[in-house]
Amino acid sequence: MTIAQITDALEEFAPCAYQESYDNAGLIVGNRQSEATGALLCLDVTERALQQAIDRRINLIISHHPVIFGGLKRLVGSTAAERVVQQAVRHDVALYAAHTNLDSVRGGVSEKMCDKLMLKNRSILQPVKNQLVKIAVYAPSAHAEAVRQAMFAAGAGHIGQYGCCSFTTQGTGTFLAGEQATPFVGKRGVLHREPEEKVEVIAHESKVSSAVAAMRAVHPYEEVAYDLYPLLNEHVGVGLGMVGELEKPMETGEFLRLVKQTFNNQSVKYVTSGRSEVCRVAVCGGSGGSLMGKAIACGADAFVSADFKYHQLQEADGRITVADVGHYESEIFAIEIFSEVITKKFPTFAPYLVEYTVNQINYL
Ligand SMILES: [Zn+2]
Structure with missing residues (x-):
């Protein structure tokens, strides 16, 4: 299994697009296409946690806190974060973090x-607010269902705990195909009227490109008419x-x-x-x-x-x-979430829980 397969499963659950603007979640060190020899789960990538991964020949560490957060300007081993990154690169251990996206x-x-x-x-x-987009597509009636399903499959149409949400109105489209056009219906130079449906769905802004691409792939028209509206609505499922x-x-x-x-x-x-x-x-x-x-x-x-x-x-x-x-x-329960998401998707892949991450805060 590749590192990408594991991190993709985590991002299906907690998309990186949901992270706060100041955050640095995602793959921080490593190569997505490398074979994963195991996964170590922790809250923070401490030097001891990294050593555990190296000792066990595990080449992927999944943490809640990103080891590079505010940015590293040099790698000379003067801070724990610098040493972790240096050692991770030296030992070919990938570092992945799901932070505010996992919170949201x-x-x-x-x-x-x-x-x-x-x-x-x-x-x-x-x-969150201002992250939803309404996609409105005009499709010939016989193709409206395919268009709708393609957008659902690409991640559009979710409202709270509901999926496959859409609204459809029927109407008539008109078009006059030019000399160079190859119209799906009608003739060049003749005004055509076609029974159409307007299919409306909403999508998170991170899903709009893939939803539009999926819609275009099944839409029969040479030139597809569609509108993208930014919405002021809150996204009740993210925050x-x-x-x-x-x-x-x-x-x-x-x-x-x-x-x-x-x-x-x-x-x-x-x-x-x-x-x-x-x-x-x-x-x-x-x-x-x-x-x-x-x-x-x-x-x-x-x-x-x-x-x-x-x-x-x-x-x-x-x-x-x-x-x-x-x-x-x-936040220590983040480790439970990582473990549940990974083992649900890959039942035969057993992630390791870190042995050395202990809370450094003490109370007298
Ligand atoms: Zn935290």
């Missing part, structure tokens, strides 16, 4: 937090953080103890809303402080995330209970 999909890091807290009625806390509800309301102190136990914390930093119970819970893997306003606005009683700053906790201002469970603790 259903089934991703934040949804894993929902699983652990057993939240129901889940939705994305901050759906950071999630919100859901506990099975039943829980006393705030009891909820905080549940959080501490669930995320295996030695201690949890928290502020309380003053409300006695928690039912609606927002979560975000990693540094979720910037979503505080969203968590409050969506009516959550509690927000579970990490790396809150003093002033972000002040922003809670008695309106929401906030629990800081630590960056590592909120």
